Amino acid sequence: MGMEIRKGKVSLSKELTDLDRFVLDVVGLIEEFFPYVIVSGYVTILFGRSRGTEDIDIVIPEVEKEKFEKLCREAIKRGFEFINPENCEGLYEMLEERMAIRMARMGEIIPNAEIKFPKDAFHRDALEKKIPVRLNDNTIYISPIELQIAYKLYLGSDKDIEDAFFLYELFREVIEWGVLKEYAGRLGVEIPF
Template identity: 55%
Template sequence: MEIVFSGRRISLTNKKINRLDEFVFEVSKILERYTDYVVVSGYVSILFGRSRGTEDVDFIISSLSLETFERLYNDFLENGFEFINADDPKELFEMLIEKQAVRVCKRGTIFPNAEIKLPKDKFHLEALEGKLEVMINGGKIFISPIELQIAYKLYLGGERDIEDAVFLYEIFKDHIDHEKLQYWKSQLGVEEFEL
């Protein structure tokens, strides 16, 4: 796999697409018809080649109306997905408004699933506003800025999270803004963590 970093766009070539990638592409295509989104957390490191599994993929979406959410809901159903939390779109929308995540998966399965949520803090807002476009074999998805992704994984602090942060840092250390990385580490209280 070859990674080319150019401004706000990252191109991946010769990446072997797996079932998890296909799932993320499908969810992303539906979401982008109705709202802005960004993929955050563990899948970002998996996307760039880290060999580990995950059961869910985290998506942050921009605010949307109930009417728009109902159309998004129906689009998911028409494309072979189902919601895990509830069957009623109004109930799911209320969950989103209350800063809870809604989960969607392919019908008849549970994993992988997409955990979809509205921004709950300035870090989620920055992920949406500063998102990067990743081009993969003709498709695209949006991910959080690498600097924020690394700092947030350090903040989460689990062994797997720290390994994800180190993995991303090693890949992108020559392409990231180190001042931004330090800023986000400071904002998240992990500035003492050296990579």
């Protein structure tokens, strides 16, 4: 795996896994309709951390119902299905109620994309300040690393703390300490590194 890390931009070349291909297919579809940002566990997997995950957490902006329904219909045409037992209109109502919906390849449950509207200021920050990752010949968008680290520390499970440390070690040369401290303060967590 080859990686170049600069402030605000990452280039990554690697042999794609099935999970990577799934993510590229999902975000390729989503970005035809509206912006998105990937948050949580897949971010560390993308950069080489060996850990399992069943879902890819994706935040999308609050969009109009009609726009979402177009995405929903197109997803079904392209061989995806929604695991939630709802039609497109019902899925939109779930998003409005700040519930996540899950999309997977037809006939499969894992992996799936957990898609949600922003539920708090951190999700809105992730969308507004997302960073591009050039993955081979594709570009995907992830949450700012400082926010990822602070949020993982906030979640606090062993796996989340290991994720935070992994990202810290990988990005330590480009981390904006003021930004990381601000997020940590807002989340009420200490930075243990």
